[in-house]
Amino acid sequence: xxxxxxxxxxxxxxxxxxxxxxxxxxxxxxxxxxxxxxxxxxxxxxxxxxxxxxxxxxxxxxxxxxxxxxxxxxxxxxxxxxxxxxxxxxxxxxxxxxxxxxxxxxxxxxxxxxxxxxxxxxxxxxxxxxxxxxxxxxxxxxxxxxxxxxxxxxxxxxxxxxxxxxxxxxxxxxxxxxxxxxxxxxxxxxxxxxxxxxxxxxxxxxxxxxxxxxxxxxxx
Amino acid sequence: xxxxxxxxxxxxxxxxxxxxxxxxxxxxxxxxxxxxxxxxxxxxxxxxxxxxxxxxxxxxxxxxxxxxxxxxxxxxxxxxxxxxxxxxxxxxxxxxxxxxxxxxxxxxxxxxxxxxxxxxxxxxxxxxxxxxxxxxxxxxxxxxxxxxxxxxxxxxxxxxxxxxxxxxxxxxxxxxxxxxxxxxxxxxxxxxxxxxxxxxxxxxxxxxxxxxxxxxxxxxxxxxxxxxxxxxxxxxxxxxxxxxxxxxxxxxxxxxxxxxxxxxxxxxxxxxxxxxxxxxxxxxxxxxxxxxxxxxxxxxxxxxxxxxxxxxxxxxxxxxxxxxxxxxxxxxxxxxxxxxxxxxxxxxxxxxxxxxxxxxxxxxxxxxxxxxxxxxxxxxxxx
Numbered sequence: 177x178x179x180x181x182x183x184x185x186x187x188x189x190x191x192x193x194x195x196x197x198x199x200x201x202x203x204x205x206x207x208x209x210x211x212x213x214x215x216x217x218x219x220x221x222x223x224x225x226x227x228x229x230x231x232x233x234x235x236x237x238x239x240x241x242x243x244x245x246x247x248x249x250x251x252x253x254x255x256x257x258x259x260x261x262x263x264x265x266x267x268x269x270x271x272x273x274x275x276x277x278x279x280x281x282x283x284x285x286x287x288x289x290x291x292x293x294x295x296x297x298x299x300x301x302x303x304x305x306x307x308x309x310x311x312x313x314x315x316x317x318x319x320x321x322x323x324x325x326x327x328x329x330x331x332x333x334x335x336x337x338x339x340x341x342x343x344x345x346x347x348x349x350x351x352x353x354x355x356x357x358x359x360x361x362x363x364x365x366x367x368x369x370x371x372x373x374x375x376x377x378x379x380x381x382x383x384x385x386x387x388x389x390x391x392x393x394x395x396x
Numbered sequence: 397x398x399x400x401x402x403x404x405x406x407x408x409x410x411x412x413x414x415x416x417x418x419x420x421x422x423x424x425x426x427x428x429x430x431x432x433x434x435x436x437x438x439x440x441x442x443x444x445x446x447x448x449x450x451x452x453x454x455x456x457x458x459x460x461x462x463x464x465x466x467x468x469x470x471x472x473x474x475x476x477x478x479x480x481x482x483x484x485x486x487x488x489x490x491x492x493x494x495x496x497x498x499x500x501x502x503x504x505x506x507x508x509x510x511x512x513x514x515x516x517x518x519x520x521x522x523x524x525x526x527x528x529x530x531x532x533x534x535x536x537x538x539x540x541x542x543x544x545x546x547x548x549x550x551x552x553x554x555x556x557x558x559x560x561x562x563x564x565x566x567x568x569x570x571x572x573x574x575x576x577x578x579x580x581x582x583x584x585x586x587x588x589x590x591x592x593x594x595x596x597x598x599x600x601x602x603x604x605x606x607x608x609x610x611x612x613x614x615x616x617x618x619x620x621x622x623x624x625x626x627x628x629x630x631x632x633x634x635x636x637x638x639x640x641x642x643x644x645x646x647x648x649x650x651x652x653x654x655x656x657x658x659x660x661x662x663x664x665x666x667x668x669x670x671x672x673x674x675x676x677x678x679x680x681x682x683x684x685x686x687x688x689x690x691x692x693x694x695x696x697x698x699x700x701x702x703x704x705x706x707x708x709x710x711x712x713x714x715x716x717x718x719x720x721x722x723x724x725x726x727x728x729x730x731x732x733x734x735x736x737x738x739x740x741x742x743x744x745x746x747x748x749x750x751x752x753x754x755x756x757x758x759x760x761x762x763x764x765x766x767x768x769x770x771x772x773x774x775x776x777x778x779x
Contacts, residue, residue: 258689
């Protein structure tokens with residue numbers, strides 16, 4: 177379960193203080209597929225990064241399970257992230273000098289799971305990337321890149337996948353494929369949180385959270 | 397699983413130009429250093445060789461001795477305490493070597509004026525132990541000059557008596573055409589007894605090795621050095637070509653003393669800039685690794701490991717290039733004539749393999765710290 181309590185995040189910029197998030201309160205139950213919606217600059221990614229234990233809030237708390245993740249040490253938070261959270265990004269963030277197989281395996285470097293290689297092969301097969309296993313990111317289509325990123329996110333069998341505009345660079349067919357894979361993960365008991373401003377993800381959502389100007393506008 | 401070492405190698409291969417430019421920077425710094433030292437050490441060896449080939453060129457005599465008389469006869473008319481030898485022999489950071497103490501005296505032997513010379517075993521200052529340049533004369537034995545041996549039919553194995561002391565003739569010397577033909581040489585202690593001058597020396601001879609270099613005139617430095625140790629002694633030096641070589645070496649050292657730090661700093665900045673460019677290129681990769689749960693230490697090792705590899709390869713390449721340059725151009729710069737004196741300086745290779753990687757890591761330290769402290773959220777946020 178994810179609990180977000182009175183969350184606020186303020187950035188100090190040269191132009192002054194920017195309130196990215198303010199008074200955010202909500203809860204996500206295990207097995208949910210939550211879509212964070214809102215226009216650009218509404219604070220979706222900031223909220224996602226805060227839930228991901230990567231961006232310390234100015235005030236408030238984020239509980240993953242029973243733990244306030246920002247009361248953990250940086251090292252523990254990193255270990256927690258490696259064990260429990262998978263990431264999918266709009267820009268894929270594949271390591272350019274590694275092939276697809278290695279890009280998936282790189283996720284195992286922080287947790288050192290014994291079955292990482294076998295599981296990589298399973299994921300490549302499941303996501304239709306076996307023929308592309310030796311290719312580098314520059315040699316892949318956008319859809320293949322995002323599927324490689326999906327495989328990387330799934331490798332450590334996380335409880336939660338956080339996806340930031342995962343379909344933003346994809347055509348409708350590939351977007352649907354990626355969202356379907358995320359729904360499969362949810363069907364297997366995982367929790368999915370997707371930040372997007374497009375409509376495609378909404379049909380997969382069990383719940384939608386609307387953000388505007390850093391404030392929670394609506395829960396549905 | 398992907399080890400950090402594998403990530404380093406893969407990244408090097410991917411960004412070959414950045415990597416090769418880094419290696420080139422270290423190679424340049426090391427090559428410059430090695431080339432200079434290879435040639436400079438060869439120059440030092442050549443100077444020492446030249447000095448040795450000339451024999452003892454430094455003469456220390458008693459302060460009150462008549463220099464004119466000494467230069468004409470080769471025998472000082474005054475003596476000095478034997479402790480002077482111990483004082484000179486105990487000095488560090490000095491510019492002389494092969495200390496040979498003698499006691500000379502003109503005596504009448506069987507109606508012939510001869511020179512008796514007592515010779516102490518050659519000694520060297522601390523840390524400058526070298527094979528002796530002259531033979532050692534054992535106590536109770538004598539080496540007899542050609543004229544004396546001819547005139548008195550002295551032969552090897554005979555016993556001769558000098559001032560009441562019996563000495564066994566160890567050798568009769570071949571004709572030299574000089575003062576040695578009318579000289580009998582024995583041990584210093586025997587000569588002191590025969591001449592009734594216990595604990596005294598006539599002269600200390602040495603080789604000015606020109607090995608201690610500091611700014612200034614080498615002869616003036618030498619006189620100052622010995623003058624501080626033996627205030628009551630006179631120092632005479634046989635001028636030599638080696639002195640000019642020493643001055644030239646001083647000048648080249650001065651030039652390199654300015655150039656080496658300049659080249660090393662320039663190469664350090666070069667590596668630093670390359671490392672900064674590399675970190676900037678890899679911001680998102682670093683952010684991703686942090687998001688995947690990698691700690692600061694493996695990320696630091698990604699950059700430190702790369703710097704170490706650049707340093708080691710640069711050291712090896714730099715040593716090879718520097719040695720070739722030193723061997724090729726060193727003889728012209730340092731006026732080295734004996735090619736056999738030029739050789740690779742393997743001790744510098746070991747130093748290079750330790751210092752160059754350290755240098756590369758230090759040069760890339762700031763960029764590495766930037767990489768480690770990147771806020772992963774900031775690099776991955778693309779809203």
